[in-house]
Amino acid sequence: MDARLSIRTKRPVRAAGVTKLMSRLLVSAAVSGVLVFSQSSSPSANQTARQSVDLGLQQKLLTAKRIYVESFGEDTINKTLNAMIVDSIGGSKRFIVTENKDKADLVLKGSASEHSNAESHSLSSATIVDLGTGIADSQSSVETVHDARLSIRLVSKDGDVVWSTTQESKGAKYKSATADVSEKVVKQLMRDIVRLEDKKSTT
Numbered sequence: 001m002d003a004r005l006s007i008r009t010k011r012p013v014r015a016a017g018v019t020k021l022m023s024r025l026l027v028s029a030a031v032s033g034v035l036v037f038s039q040s041s042s043p044s045a046n047q048t049a050r051q052s053v054d055l056g057l058q059q060k061l062l063t064a065k066r067i068y069v070e071s072f073g074e075d076t077i078n079k080t081l082n083a084m085i086v087d088s089i090g091g092s093k094r095f096i097v098t099e100n101k102d103k104a105d106l107v108l109k110g111s112a113s114e115h116s117n118a119e120s121h122s123l124s125s126a127t128i129v130d131l132g133t134g135i136a137d138s139q140s141s142v143e144t145v146h147d148a149r150l151s152i153r154l155v156s157k158d159g160d161v162v163w164s165t166t167q168e169s170k171g172a173k174y175k176s177a178t179a180d181v182s183e184k185v186v187k188q189l190m191r192d193i194v195r196l197e198d199k200k201s202t203t
Contacts, residue, residue, distance in 0.1 A: 058196050060106070061154065061162045067095045068104035072112050077178065081112040081150055084182035092186055094193065106162065110152040114178065148177035152185050163192065 069086050072078035085108070090097045098104050148171075153164035165188050169181035 057156075057160060057162045058200075060156045060160065062193065062196060062200070064105035064154075064162075065096060066098045066104045067106050067108050067154070068098055068101045069108045070110075072110050077114045077148075078112050080178055081110075081148070081182055084179060085110070085150075085152070085185065088182055088186040092190060094190065104157075106154045106156060108152060108154055110150060112148070112150045112178075112181075114148045148181040150181045150185055152189075154189075163189065165189070 067089060069082065069089070072082045086097050089095050089108075101107065147168065149166070149168045151164075151166040153161050156162055165185060167181050167184040167188065169177045169184060171177040172180045175183075
């Protein structure tokens with residue numbers, strides 16, 4: 001009689017142990033599912049947020065009409081490039097260059113530098129007059145090469161950088177390095193605007 005009672009009392013304990021084990025497994029599976037879901041959804045959410053920011057910055061660039069050009073510096077090269085950028089932007093017919101910063105949609109900020117390097121060139125030739133006899137001729141020259149570098153960024157009233165570029169030039173045919181690099185900057189800006197407008201029209 002006592003043996004039967006002991007057997008009957010052990011069965012509920014074993015069932016309770018199985019129930020606890022199943023509960024732990026279910027909780028573990030649920031937690032794992034939440035982690036997997038959060039890990040898989042996080043990159044998508046970040047990507048969507050980044051795309052929203054990019055679209056906002058692009059819209060500020062595309063809708064801008066007036067640009068205020070800040071001084072690049074007080075040295076000669078910065079003043080020269082500053083004036084060239086103003087002329088190039090005004091000549092693009094895309095923007096109005098304003099001297100009233102409060103009315104500007106974007107502020108153009110930049111920094112410029114120019115370096116001069118001396119390059120030596122030599123040319124030598126020999127003419128044979130007779131067997132074992134020759135006349136040697138050599139010429140050498142020194143050329144000064146100017147290397148201009150210009151970094152530009154367009155900043156909105158909120159302080160957001162909506163566009164930036166860095167261009168370099170050693171000059172072009174009938175064009176100085178400073179004139180060429182300022183032209184490169186404005187051409188790059190116009191190309192990027194056209195690309196964004198084309199992309200917007202196809203979406």
